[in-house]
Amino acid sequence: MLNSVTPARMTPENRRRQLVGIGLRKFVERPVQELSLDDVAAEAGVSRGLLFHYFPTKTDFHRAVVEAAGRRVLRTAARQVDATGQEALRQITEAFVRQIRRRRASYVALVFGQGPAPEASGADPMGTLRSGLTDLVIARAGLDPAGRPVVHGWVAYVEDRALEAPADSDVDALVAHCLWALNALGAPTRVAAVPEQG
Numbered sequence: 001m002l003n004s005v006t007p008a009r010m011t012p013e014n015r016r017r018q019l020v021g022i023g024l025r026k027f028v029e030r031p032v033q034e035l036s037l038d039d040v041a042a043e044a045g046v047s048r049g050l051l052f053h054y055f056p057t058k059t060d061f062h063r064a065v066v067e068a069a070g071r072r073v074l075r076t077a078a079r080q081v082d083a084t085g086q087e088a089l090r091q092i093t094e095a096f097v098r099q100i101r102r103r104r105a106s107y108v109a110l111v112f113g114q115g116p117a118p119e120a121s122g123a124d125p126m127g128t129l130r131s132g133l134t135d136l137v138i139a140r141a142g143l144d145p146a147g148r149p150v151v152h153g154w155v156a157y158v159e160d161r162a163l164e165a166p167a168d169s170d171v172d173a174l175v176a177h178c179l180w181a182l183n184a185l186g187a188p189t190r191v192a193a194v195p196e197q198g
Contacts, residue, residue: 016054016064018044023065024072027109032062069110070129073099077133081140088140089182093158094175096133100162101171108163130155147186154182 010018022040023032037058041051055061073096080095081088100107134152138145158178165174 012054015044015046019046019051019054019061020064020068023061024068027065027069027106030109032066032109035062035065037061066110067128069106070132073107073110073129074132074136078136081136084140085142088142089137090175090179092133092137092140093178094171096155096158097162097171097174097178100159101165101167104163111159111163130159150185151182154178154185157181 019040022043023035026035026040037051038048040061041048044051051061055064076099077092077095081091083091130152133155134148137143137151137155138148143151158181161174161178
């Protein structure tokens with residue numbers, strides 16, 4: 001007679017991470033509001049009821065997935081910075097632009113398909129992402145924290161430019177333009193002017 005081996009039980013934190021990870025993979029394929037909790041639970045090998053043990057409502061699960069997607073964007077931008085000052089500013093801008101362009105569909109889903117309004121749940125995942133990028137720029141580029149509102153607005157501008165630029169547009173030119181825009185906004189730093197187009 002063969003001994004059956006029961007797989008080790010996951011800790012609550014690991015189970016929660018697993019469920020959010022499955023949600024993140026599915027989030028790339030469809031808006032967060034269309035994520036099927038039954039599909040997520042089935043892929044995790046748990047019941048729908050157990051999923052609701054970790055996330056009391058569907059909105060809570062959707063919010064956790066969107067927040068995780070935002071953290072992933074921020075980690076990717078931060079991981080690619082190995083400088084300070086102006087070079088750090090350029091690296092962060094380039095990393096952010098390239099990530100949006102590489103994963104445009106999922107980023108659009110993140111921005112425009114995040115589900116319930118922030119006031120419904122008391123959280124704003126996109127606001128948290130933009131604030132995190134703002135803090136990263138200020139810290140790594142050595143900017144004056146008093147200029148935070150300007151930098152925060154600029155982060156949203158960079159996001160918009162990356163989303164709106166044609167797929168075949170030059171990333172270096174786009175980054176140079178975004179750096180020029182930060183200077184034009186009056187941020188407490190000096191960046192190189194956009195080279196004239198010939």
